[in-house]
Amino acid sequence: MRIGELARRTGVSERALRYYEEQGLLTPQRRPSGYRAYADADVAVVRRIRILLGAGLNTAQILEILPCIVDEDGWLTPDCPELVDGLVRQRNRIDEAIGELKATRANLDTLIGAERRASR
Template identity: 50%
Template sequence: MRIGELSRRSEVSIRSLRYYEEQRLLHPTRLPSGYRVYDDADVIRVQRIQALLEAGLSTRKIEHILPCLAQHADGVALACSDLYGQLVVERDELLARIDTLRTSVEALEAVISASPSPDAV
């Protein structure tokens, strides 16, 4: 399939697909005309890339994780045990950032609650 079809099937923009290729996350075959050709498996690969990006991982980390993902009955799991620790660290860093953001929201909430509404002034 060509890039437009992959874009439609994966619901990802053509621009993003080209970026994923630049970041070595996608490896389409090139026709002599220069057109990119993708396999059906690339739809799943793009969906995994999207999920990992949404999880907060960088494309550099995703490049190393993608080859180690395997489909299991319960979902996607790592087939490479050496990445397990890295993902645990990544998760813990995300949780720490969430805690920091929650603290910031609570501080803002306190300021907002203690302040008169602009409508009341």
């Protein structure tokens, strides 16, 4: 299938699909005309990429772990034991970021409360 068809089937823009190719996440065949030719299996690959991006991973991380991700009945499962440790580290970084954001929000709440008290 051509890039437009893959975009339609996955809901991902052609621009994003080209970016995934630039990052090495997709490797379509090239026709003699230069057009990209995607396999039906690429629909599932794009789905995995989108899920991993949604999990907070960047494309370099996805490139590294994509071969170790298995799609079982609609659930992504790590197939390489060492992958889980990296995912735990990523989750811990997200937890730290959430803690920092909550602290920032509490500071803003304090400032907002002080402003409201002062305007009374």
